[in-house]
Amino acid sequence: RSWIDRLKAGLSRTGNQLADLFSRGGKIDDDLYEELETILITADVGMDATNTLLADLRRHVREHKLVEAEELKAGLAHCLLKLLGPLAVPLHAETHKPFVIMMVGVNGAGKTTSIGKLAKYLQSQGLSVMLAAGDTFRAAAREQLMTWGERNNVTVIAQQSGDAAAVIYDAVQAAQARKIDVVLADTAGRLTTQAHLMEEIKKVKRVIAKVLPDAPHEVLLVLDANTGQNALSQVKAFDAALGVTGLILTKLDGTAKGGVIAAIAKAHPIPVRFIGVGEGLDDLRPFDAQEFIDALLG
Ligand code: GDP
Numbered sequence: 115r116s117w118i119d120r121l122k123a124g125l126s127r128t129g130n131q132l133a134d135l136f137s138r139g140g141k142i143d144d145d146l147y148e149e150l151e152t153i154l155i156t157a158d159v160g161m162d163a164t165n166t167l168l169a170d171l172r173r174h175v176r177e178h179k180l181v182e183a184e185e186l187k188a189g190l191a192h193c194l195l196k197l198l199g200p201l202a203v204p205l206h207a208e209t210h211k212p213f214v215i216m217m218v219g220v221n222g223a224g225k226t227t228s229i230g231k232l233a234k235y236l237q238s239q240g241l242s243v244m245l246a247a248g249d250t251f252r253a254a255a256r257e258q259l260m261t262w263g264e265r266n267n268v269t270v271i272a273q274q275s276g277d278a279a280a281v282i283y284d285a286v287q288a289a290q291a292r293k294i295d296v297v298l299a300d301t302a303g304r305l306t307t308q309a310h311l312m313e314e315i316k317k318v319k320r321v322i323a324k325v326l327p328d329a330p331h332e333v334l335l336v337l338d339a340n341t342g343q344n345a346l347s348q349v350k351a352f353d354a355a356l357g358v359t360g361l362i363l364t365k366l367d368g369t370a371k372g373g374v375i376a377a378i379a380k381a382h383p384i385p386v387r388f389i390g391v392g393e394g395l396d397d398l399r400p401f402d403a404q405e406f407i408d409a410l411l412g
Contacts, residue, residue, distance in 0.1 A: 123368075159377055202386065205400075246272075246297060248285075285299060286299075335360070339365050387400065
């Protein structure tokens with residue numbers, strides 16, 4: 115199946131409910147809005163973004179004098195694009211050399227997988243990539259990254275022991291010396307000791323800036339779409355600590371909670387650089403709001 119089919123499958127529960135609602139016939143009335151509200155909340159759009167969307171939709175319906183339920187589909191597409199469109203800001207890794215990307219996120223979100231996919235994506239753009247095994251707390255994370263690097267001919271800077279900041283410091287220096295275009299720096303993601311974790315990744319950020327004053331150029335937060343509204347608190351916590359410049363929303367191929375993207379757009383409008391739509395190396399796509407809405411609404 116193509117990635118767009120997997121994205122559609124992921125969003126299909128919500129998509130089918132919406133299709134049902136719009137194709138049922140009848141007029142636009144309060145009952146219809148109420149059902150739409152329930153569908154949006156169930157899809158993890160959240161109260162805030164749901165209220166915004168519905169208010170905008172009611173306005174749109176009045177302005178365009180829409181009457182039939184089936185006309186609501188195009189109206190919703192229009193309002194969703196207004197909300198999600200501003201999130202679709204692509205990553206431009208060619209603006210600095212080396213361009214340093216700090217990858218953050220809680221364990222299990224898909225950080226390591228996304229690093230592999232992102233490395234492949236950047237290489238396909240003609241950029242050379244180096245990885246820094248900065249998750250020094252999980253030996254498995256380092257091994258996973260090194261195995262991946264060997265298989266794909268990407269240099270991985272790692273240390274048997276030592277702290278994350280030291281590994282990433284080395285990597286940025288090595289990338290400078292070897293004229294590498296992009297450094298992808300992995301970091302730890304234990305959730306249990308969050309205060310400690312945040313202190314550590316803040317230190318990593320400071321140390322990167324010591325090698326390259328304007329780096330890191332991107333702090334990419336990896337979020338599992340399945341966590342729904344919980345993703346919002348992760349955005350809040352990581353952004354407060356680090357200043358998150360971009361998001362990767364993973365596992366959109368297998369969740370009924372894809373609506374969280376609208377909740378993020380409302381509460382923390384940070385660019386969604388990429389979406390994850392599968393476990394394969396090619397299953398990372400630059401976020402395109404129109405494409406996403408088409409996959410949802412068909
Ligand atoms: P980390 O702990 O954040 O480094 O997470 P991993 O990269 O190890 O990923 C955790 C699990 O999620 C693995 O089984 C991945 O294959 C899976 N995964 C990551 N991204 C995606 C995605 O976009 N779609 C699907 N279906 N699975 C994903």
